């Protein structure tokens with residue numbers, strides 16, 4: 001029977017790829033696999049399309065990660081020599097931009113571990129579990145099964161298996177961030193014994209919470225105040241809120257990567273808001289500009305909702321994106337005003353009154 005182990009066993013030079021604007025689950029799942037593969041005495045390297053936020057820089061192994069947008073040459077050398085590619089936390093090559101184009105030219109085997117709906121079939125072996133809270137949950141399952149398999153070759157969980165502290169810290173980070181510190185997508189009972197074993201493996205969960213969620217600059221806190229007080233538009237009939245920021249506003253608050261994180265969730269704290277959308281104006285990369293007829297601005301969109309109100313269909317049909325039912329994203333190449341108009345023209349079709 002094929003499994004991930006049968007791909008890892010013969011490999012010596014493994015490239016681990018994760019999605020654009022890596023989040024805690026992307027970094028956690030790829031770095032956990034990185035530490036595991038290194039522990040087997042093999043070469044491993046995490047390569048990400050672009051920078052991860054500063055609040056993830058403490059993660060064990062983060063200092064070894066290659067950024068494809070400014071370390072392309074070094075990354076290409078590594079990729080050309082890879083004999084296995086492991087993709088975590090994304091479901092299609094277009095989610096990793098130019099890195100995806102490069103990956104598709106590689107002839108070595110490719111494995112995907114992910115929890116997004118509708119995986120594309122670019123990989124030779126796919127672990128796709130959309131019900132999972134996070135890709136880190138799946139990596140935990142895989143690694144805990146491995147430890148057992150490598151001992152007895154039976155597909156049963158080893159009650160005594162021990163993860164290293166760095167692996168446990170990486171996995172906890174993804175579980176925590178993809179569930180909003182266990183406040184959504186977090187009803188699968190099996191994740192709680194997992195958390196207990198991660199703590200036993202050396203995770204200080206309070207310290208990780210602090211390292212990830214309490215690291216903002218004062219500018220960012222003021223940006224949040226500005227968004228909520230001055231910029232939130234409410235659509236009461238549809239229980240929806242929209243916040244959008246242009247580049248001038250971002251500049252005013254000395255915007256740094258990661259500063260927008262979490263703002264989209266805030267309107268949902270109101271009992272009257274069930275849908276929230278956040279847009280921010282960004283620059284296109286040279287590669288994106290080339291693919292989009294020289295357009296200089298890209299609008300990044302985040303969608304959030306509660307309960308039985310999927311937002312991923314809106315994200316995918318109108319904003320070329322996708323994601324989970326209650327947490328999705330998308331992008332629009334063009335002026336911010338056009339993206340806002342597109343939202344205004346369409347939200348009533350996708351949001352329940």
Ligand code: 5GP
Nearest residue numbers: 302303320321322323324327328329330331
């Ligand atoms: P966020 O709002 O945190 O950027 O993204 C929320 C979710 O939507 C994530 O699970 C992410 O994978 C997905 N997502 C974000 N941006 C895009 C996009 O441009 N395309 C697709 N297909 N999914 C996205």
Ligand code: MN
Nearest residue numbers: 025089135178
């Ligand atoms: Mn994820």
